[in-house]
Amino acid sequence: AAGVIQSPRHLIKEKRETATLKCYPIPRHDTVYWYQQGPGQDPQFLISFYEKMQSDKGSIPDRFSAQQFSDYHSELNMSSLELGDSALYFCASSSETGYNEQFFGPGTRLTVL
């Protein structure tokens, strides 16, 4: 069965650079969520989209922005990267009819040097 796809899987950036992470949800899933997981920590919710509109916002820094496109894929744009942004970034998708059963992608490991 198709799963959530994230790209790239690994990304290395310098401080103050920008990064764009991409997420392709499971087909027919209408909701996308972004989470950040620091080393040894639990995932922290960043932002979510339902039907291409932002549905909820968590602890997403102002330097980050995200959107969901007409084909339901989502991109997380990160600017002015800081060392503390180094983390695993997970995307999850769910269907409105699925009791919010969220299925996660493999994650993008971002390293900021």
Added chain:
Amino acid sequence: SQQGEEDPQALSIQEGENATMNCSYKTSINNLQWYRQNSGRGLVHLILIRSNEREKHSGRLRVTLDTSKKSSSLLITASRAADTASYFCATDAEDSNYQLIWGAGTKLIIKP
């Protein structure tokens, strides 16, 4: 804000034994989900239990939910070395607009 708390934080048992992990939460929920994560890897959805359910099984997994105590437990029976991972509970709180609120996780080590 994080509302899930899991205990124990770490659990080390012999292969073949049962492993029980607990999760407590603070607010009313729509459902509670358990995830597994191998070190530095992705989150794998294990099981979802809805707020009107009390127990659910999936293979060697058994999840219980006690909404009066705001707690859940995950039991893995006949553990295997491959079960070594971190296990997280996540709640879909009623007022959370479907974002998941995570517990800190239990690190499970199965000794061969």
